Amino acid sequence: MxxxxxxxxxxxxxxxxxxxxxxxxxxxxxxxxxxxxxxxxxxxxxxxxxxxxxxxxxxxxxxxxxxxxxxxxxxVGDPDAARAVVEAFRERGGAVGWGDGDTVNRWRETEVALSPDADEALLREVAAAVDDVEVVDTGYAYHVKSTGxxxxxxxxxxxxxxxxxxxxxxxxxxxxxxxxxxxxxxxxxxxxxxxxxxxxxxxxxxxxxxxxxxxxxxxxxxxxxx
Missing domain, CATH: 3.40.50.1000 (HAD superfamily/HAD-like)
Structure with missing residues (x-):
């Protein structure tokens, strides 16, 4: 089998x-x-x-x-924490990068995905200041999600x-x-x-x-x- x-x-x-x-x-x-x-x-x-x-x-x-x-x-996961990180990222000049429609995140329930063109260094700096949130690079997007x-x-x-x-x-x-x-x-x-x-x-x-x-x-x- x-x-x-x-x-x-x-x-x-x-x-x-x-x-x-x-x-x-x-x-x-x-x-x-x-x-x-x-x-x-x-x-x-x-x-x-x-x-x-x-x-x-x-x-x-x-x-x-x-x-x-x-x-x-x-x-599982805390979508509010991920969204707060992305909002702080935006406030510091970062861009999610998918355009106005953003179908990448429209149906997303537990995390936020950013374009691979996003400012990775800034995103990781912002995420590091928040407990239990991490950034994962899949090569297709940066995913802001709960650790674990x-x-x-x-x-x-x-x-x-x-x-x-x-x-x-x-x-x-x-x-x-x-x-x-x-x-x-x-x-x-x-x-x-x-x-x-x-x-x-x-x-x-x-x-x-x-x-x-x-x-x-x-x-x-x-x-x-x-």
């Missing part, structure tokens, strides 16, 4: 230009074990991906701030809801926010485009990047299960 999966989305199921790689629609619908989509994006994004793949909507969003499995939603909130913690919640041991999962990711998932899953892979933190934490760094790397892991897992 193939193992359950905990898959990051951006940089892991995407092309280098940020699009969902069409091979996700070939590889994942028939995967014969639970698949958890674990992302820094807001809750609607992984839910929509699961829906269009025909998978159960079993997801981790906002870097672990929101977890959904078996019809139950778990929300992580994808790894959320994977434990999801696994429990599914009646599984978190160590049964194989995790694939590319970023600092995947480090905690790698620490909880029984087996972990960083794709070749992964940042230094993810590469250091993974059991293995695969030779290929983005969806090419993820496909190589999935093919290996299928072969091993035969």
């Amino acid at each position: 193939v193992p359950p999966l905990a898959l990051d989305i951006d940089g892991t199921l995407t092309t280098p230009t940020g699009r969902i790689d069409p091979r996700a629609f070939e590889q994942l619908p028939e995967w014969d074990a639970p698949v958890v989509f674990a992302t820094g994006k807001a809750f609607p994004y992984p839910v929509a991906l699961a829906h269009f793949l025909g998978r159960e909507e079993t997801v981790i969003a906002e870097n672990g701030g929101v977890a959904y499995a078996d019809g139950e939603t778990t929300v 909130v992580s994808k790894g913690r959320a994977l434990g919640v999801v696994a429990d809801a599914l009646g599984l041991d978190p160590a049964a999962f194989v995790a694939v990711g590319d970023s600092e926010n995947d480090v905690s998932t790698f620490g909880v899953a029984g087996e972990s892979y960083a794709v070749a485009n992964a940042d230094a933190a993810a590469r250091e934490a993974a059991d293995e760094v695969v030779e290929k990047g983005f969806m090419d790397g993820t496909v190589s892991v999935l093919e290996r897992l299928r072969e091993r299960a035969q």
